[in-house]
Amino acid sequence: MENKIGALANGVNIDHIPQGNAWHIIKLLKLQRKYPVGIGLNLTSKRLGVKDLVKIENYKLSEEQLSAISIFAPGATYSEIENYQIVKKVKLTVATEIENLVICPNHRCVSHQYRSKFSFNNEREKVVATCHYCEHNYELSSLTEFNL
Numbered sequence: 001m002e003n004k005i006g007a008l009a010n011g012v013n014i015d016h017i018p019q020g021n022a023w024h025i026i027k028l029l030k031l032q033r034k035y036p037v038g039i040g041l042n043l044t045s046k047r048l049g050v051k052d053l054v055k056i057e058n059y060k061l062s063e064e065q066l067s068a069i070s071i072f073a074p075g076a077t078y079s080e081i082e083n084y085q086i087v088k089k090v091k092l093t094v095a096t097e098i099e100n101l102v103i104c105p106n107h108r109c110v111s112h113q114y115r116s117k118f119s120f121n122n123e124r125e126k127v128v129a130t131c132h133y134c135e136h137n138y139e140l141s142s143l144t145e146f147n148l
């Protein structure tokens with residue numbers, strides 16, 4: 001699997017991304033053109049069945065970026081690689097609160113006029129997102145529009 005899009009000398013590998021979410025992550029990171037990116041879509045995974053994968057050369061994510069991408073990839077594995085060695089490996093967990101990223105699915109919600117604010121709670125292995133403004137609860141999969 002690793003060899004399909006090449007081994008990384010330096011950079012990051014985001015593995016076990018739920019199928020279809022790699023594009024959200026790429027858009028969210030707003031990468032400048034100087035960073036080569038490898039994207040694996042619809043790869044077979046023992047854990048997920050099918051997964052996406054993103055590799056970015058000569059790049060590291062900030063803590064803020066990590067918490068933002070986590071809503072597209074809870075449980076994904078983020079690895080930082082230096083000289084072909086993994087120097088940092090973390091499993092992504094959804095942040096407790098994220099501002100100005102998720103667009104509330106409730107079209108009548110007043111948040112559309114402000115910076116959106118969502119809190120995320122893990123309830124029995126399932127993440128529930130709550131809009132700070134209309135206080136509706138959403139499953140992660142029903143959040144489909146983002147400020148990207």
Ligand SMILES: [Zn+2]
Binds near residue numbers: 106131
């Ligand atoms: Zn709302």
